[in-house]
Amino acid sequence: MSYLELQNLTKHFTKRGGLLGMNFTEVKAVDGVSLTLERGEILGLVGESGCGKSTLSRLIMQLLEPTSGSVVIEGERLVDLPHSEIRKRRRDFQMIFQDPYASLNPRMTVFSTLAEAILTRHPNLASDRHSLRKAVSDLMERVGLDSRFVRKYPHEFSGGQRQRIAIARALATEPKLVLADEPVSALDVSIQSQILNLLKDLRDELDLTMIFISHDLSVVRYIADRIAVMESGKIAEVQEAEDLFKDPQSQITKTLLSAIPQIR
Amino acid sequence: MALLEVRNLRTYFHTRDGVVKAVDDVSFDVEAGQTVGIVGESGSGKSVTCYSLLNLIPQPPGCIESGLAKFGDIDLLSLSEAGMRKVRGSRIGLIFQDPMTSLNPYLKISTQLIEPLQIHEGASKSEALERAVAELDAVGIPDPHKRIHSYPHEFSGGMRQRVMIAMALITRPEILIADEPTTALDVTIQRQVLDLIKERQEDLGTAVIFITHDLAVVSEVCDYVNVMYAGRFVERANVKAIFNSPKHAYTRALQKSIPAMQSKGKRLYTIPGLPPNLSEDIVGCAFAPRCEVKEGDPCCIDTRPELVELEREHWVQDCPGCLSARI
Numbered sequence: 001m002s003y004l005e006l007q008n009l010t011k012h013f014t015k016r017g018g019l020l021g022m023n024f025t026e027v028k029a030v031d032g033v034s035l036t037l038e039r040g041e042i043l044g045l046v047g048e049s050g051c052g053k054s055t056l057s058r059l060i061m062q063l064l065e066p067t068s069g070s071v072v073i074e075g076e077r078l079v080d081l082p083h084s085e086i087r088k089r090r091r092d093f094q095m096i097f098q099d100p101y102a103s104l105n106p107r108m109t110v111f112s113t114l115a116e117a118i119l120t121r122h123p124n125l126a127s128d129r130h131s132l133r134k135a136v137s138d139l140m141e142r143v144g145l146d147s148r149f150v151r152k153y154p155h156e157f158s159g160g161q162r163q164r165i166a167i168a169r170a171l172a173t174e175p176k177l178v179l180a181d182e183p184v185s186a187l188d189v190s191i192q193s194q195i196l197n198l199l200k201d202l203r204d205e206l207d208l209t210m211i212f213i214s215h216d217l218s219v220v221r222y223i224a225d226r227i228a229v230m231e232s233g234k235i236a237e238v239q240e241a242e243d244l245f246k247d248p249q250s251q252i253t254k255t256l257l258s259a260i261p262q263i264r
Numbered sequence: 265m266a267l268l269e270v271r272n273l274r275t276y277f278h279t280r281d282g283v284v285k286a287v288d289d290v291s292f293d294v295e296a297g298q299t300v301g302i303v304g305e306s307g308s309g310k311s312v313t314c315y316s317l318l319n320l321i322p323q324p325p326g327c328i329e330s331g332l333a334k335f336g337d338i339d340l341l342s343l344s345e346a347g348m349r350k351v352r353g354s355r356i357g358l359i360f361q362d363p364m365t366s367l368n369p370y371l372k373i374s375t376q377l378i379e380p381l382q383i384h385e386g387a388s389k390s391e392a393l394e395r396a397v398a399e400l401d402a403v404g405i406p407d408p409h410k411r412i413h414s415y416p417h418e419f420s421g422g423m424r425q426r427v428m429i430a431m432a433l434i435t436r437p438e439i440l441i442a443d444e445p446t447t448a449l450d451v452t453i454q455r456q457v458l459d460l461i462k463e464r465q466e467d468l469g470t471a472v473i474f475i476t477h478d479l480a481v482v483s484e485v486c487d488y489v490n491v492m493y494a495g496r497f498v499e500r501a502n503v504k505a506i507f508n509s510p511k512h513a514y515t516r517a518l519q520k521s522i523p524a525m526q527s528k529g530k531r532l533y534t535i536p537g538l539p540p541n542l543s544e545d546i547v548g549c550a551f552a553p554r555c556e557v558k559e560g561d562p563c564c565i566d567t568r569p570e571l572v573e574l575e576r577e578h579w580v581q582d583c584p585g586c587l588s589a590r591i
Binding site for chain 2: 048049050158159188189190191192193194196197200215216217218219221222241242255256258259260261262263
């Protein structure tokens with residue numbers, strides 16, 4: 001059985017316009033997306049801005065309710081579950097955002113950021129400061145941060161280190177599914193490789209299932225097992241990563257491939 | 265004679281934690297019509313170099329310690345603010361990374377676009393508006409007569425960057441400084457914006473100083489490349505030489521770390537360590553701690569290596585360790 005299944009997932013937004021807001025236009029942000037992911041697989045999701053990548057990721061994360069269709073994780077339809085139940089499940093799927101400057105609380109030290117996340121999974125650690133401290137420093141080491149920096153604030157770190165903190169926070173709840181939304185787009189080339197290596201290692205060690213969203217096909221090619229290309233709310237093409245580069249089927253994939261700047 | 269000659273530019277920031285030597289003895293030339301790239305990691309001093317030329321460094325804490333920037337018969341670094349105002353935005357244009365933060369969200373595009381013409385050329389409003397419409401048309405904004413009266417938020421990211429380019433080029437500057445103009449855009453839009461800059465450059469004969477950390481973009485647009493590390497240029501050559509026969513260890517490491525250049529399945533190459541803290545004095549080669557030299561460490565220890573012309577028109581920091589290191 002596949003780990004994650006999207007069944008004909010659809011999200012329409014209605015936009016009011018015209019005099020007195022009497023005209024309704026429908027924006028089909030996500031329009032009938034079906035996908036399956038095996039456990040431990042990395043799926044790359046690419047497309048131009050505005051194609052619905054982010055809406056799709058919010059639907060998977062249960063941050064938006066789909067207009068129709070459903071998200072099935074390990075055979076369980078999430079739409080059928082009550083909200084309280086989804087809140088509990090949220091520990092199992094975590095997100096890493098593009099901009100670590102914006103997604104970390106500037107007033108919380110690394111320790112409090114990570115401890116808060118760890119406690120959602122292990123509430124009993126709240127009374128056991130020693131084990132909590134140990135869990136935090138283990139987590140920091142796992143993502144390649146020196147645990148001496150545990151009392152520092154996000155602004156004291158460089159961009160690459162901050163993204164590592166964001167990754168550590170996502171891992172703190174011991175998720176099974178990680179959705180990374182352009183996690184390296186804001187970083188320098190040399191730092192990009194470090195973060196990509198880290199994500200790949202973590203997948204191997206923790207058997208994570210990962211959805212990697214990016215507009216940069218060359219990055220996705222390296223990290224993803226399969227790549228799905230999105231265009232105006234629909235999946236235009238899904239292929240094994242290398243096959244997609246060798247033999248693109250859809251027009252949008254060809255456009256995206258030809259737009260990559262090449263070193264000559 | 266070159267259009268712009270920068271010599272021994274030093275820009276320091278005097279902070280509570282000490283003096284940050286953001287730009288430390290940088291020299292370069294820009295010829296008319298040429299595209300000169302400045303590449304490097306964040307914090308290497310690329311932007312500060314260009315902002316120093318236009319007196320856009322907040323002073324204090326910043327301070328231009330020394331240097332000369334000959335632009336025609338004027339020295340940009342010693343210009344008064346009034347004199348600089350005549351150059352900035354008229355003879356030297358500027359585009360930034362994020363068009364949303366550099367366009368005023370409260371003003372219509374028309375107001376912002378005709379401003380440089382009214383200020384620098386004393387054009388009348390109707391005349392300026394006419395030229396602004398023509399300029400929007402030239403950067404590929406559909407229906408410019410109507411769109412000119414829109415607000416910035418009514419445009420998409422790529423369109424906004426087109427408006428920025430129109431605004432920077434409307435006074436026909438001799439130099440356009442483009443600070444990471446495509447970093448915030450996705451690949452297909454990036455392609456369009458790069459093509460547009462190139463096209464306008466050919467039409468108008470503008471020289472472009474292109475700041476970026478993306479080597480692939482550099483290889484596509486630049487004629488000449490300066491690689492910057494820790495406030496200095498470590499290597500400078502034409503674009504072919506930089507990519508075909510890079511000499512300095514940093515340039516080679518940077519190229520090797522591009523994900524697209526590596527085969528799938530293998531671990532990505534990363535440059536070990538972090539860039540040096542610029543508020544501490546760097547003695548010897550700045551790249552030495554990250555340079556993977558095998559036996560001993562032949563990197564310069566006592567003095568910072570000078571840029572020397574190793575081959576014709578190919579300048580490299582003369583550090584034996586960095587030149588011989590196997591990357």
